[in-house]
Amino acid sequence: MRKLITILSLFIFAASITSCTFQPALDEHGNVSIKPQGQVMRSHGISEFKKIKQRLQISHDPKYTRPIARVAKRLKKVINMPEAEWEFVVFKDASPNAFALPGGKVGINTGLFAIADTDALLAAVLGHEISHATAAHAYQRMLHATATLLGGALLYHALEQNDIDQPEQKLAAYMLVTYLLETLPLSRKQEYESDRIGTIYMAQAGYDPRQSIELWRRLSHHHDTTQKPEFLRTHPEDKKRIHSLRAFMPIAMKHYRAGKNAE
Numbered sequence: 001m002r003k004l005i006t007i008l009s010l011f012i013f014a015a016s017i018t019s020c021t022f023q024p025a026l027d028e029h030g031n032v033s034i035k036p037q038g039q040v041m042r043s044h045g046i047s048e049f050k051k052i053k054q055r056l057q058i059s060h061d062p063k064y065t066r067p068i069a070r071v072a073k074r075l076k077k078v079i080n081m082p083e084a085e086w087e088f089v090v091f092k093d094a095s096p097n098a099f100a101l102p103g104g105k106v107g108i109n110t111g112l113f114a115i116a117d118t119d120a121l122l123a124a125v126l127g128h129e130i131s132h133a134t135a136a137h138a139y140q141r142m143l144h145a146t147a148t149l150l151g152g153a154l155l156y157h158a159l160e161q162n163d164i165d166q167p168e169q170k171l172a173a174y175m176l177v178t179y180l181l182e183t184l185p186l187s188r189k190q191e192y193e194s195d196r197i198g199t200i201y202m203a204q205a206g207y208d209p210r211q212s213i214e215l216w217r218r219l220s221h222h223h224d225t226t227q228k229p230e231f232l233r234t235h236p237e238d239k240k241r242i243h244s245l246r247a248f249m250p251i252a253m254k255h256y257r258a259g260k261n262a263e
């Protein structure tokens with residue numbers, strides 16, 4: 001009976017792993033859906049941003065804040081992020097970095113402006129970063145981590161039983177393989193998804209989505225000559241993402257043209 005319960009829990013775990021894997025926030029027509037991520041993630045994002053603002057130096061230089069305000073105004077109109085308390089802050093930091101937290105908190109480093117020196121390029125960066133928040137990517141990773149912890153506990157429990165026989169060991173092996181297959185590419189899938197959603201956001205906001213390709217082309221040159229900036233380390237290879245963006249461009253351009261026609 002006990003063994004049956006263990007096997008049953010392993011099955012439930014395996015099912016939970018597959019149900020909380022990558023869930024697309026973008027359909028084949030480029031329609032973006034907002035993924036719920038719970039009040040906890042939202043308030044965590046807001047309180048983290050407060051801490052970051054205390055820790056880092058903020059720039060009020062209009063050569064940075066003006067273009068950000070222009071781009072933010074247009075992006076906020078098209079990004080449906082319920083209950084967002086939008087805030088865009090420029091930090092004095094030479095590394096070309098930007099980030100967005102759940103709750104609508106966005107940080108941009110001064111170093112980014114050397115690479116993203118037009119509104120469209122800034123929109124490409126911000127669209128990408130904000131989409132990580134709207135697609136609940138951090139939340140998905142948290143679910144994964146929780147499922148993994150649970151799985152680890154169940155596995156430990158199963159191995160502790162002296163009368164383990166083949167079926168359970170096979171299940172344990174299956175779980176580990178499922179975990180490795182599903183978790184490792186998760187962040188990559190999220191990156192590709194954010195690239196695509198980012199182009200939709202920028203297109204709907206009236207920026208030519210093809211500029212996203214230009215952004216990654218510039219960043220790839222930057223990668224060749226300098227140490228990889230922190231926010232790019234989990235990002236897929238530049239050539240692959242440029243290739244994937246090119247393939248998605250006809251859909252992004254439809255959204256761009258629809259916006260232009262509506263003007």
Ligand SMILES: [Zn+2]
Nearest residue numbers: 128132191194
């Ligand atoms: Zn990203």
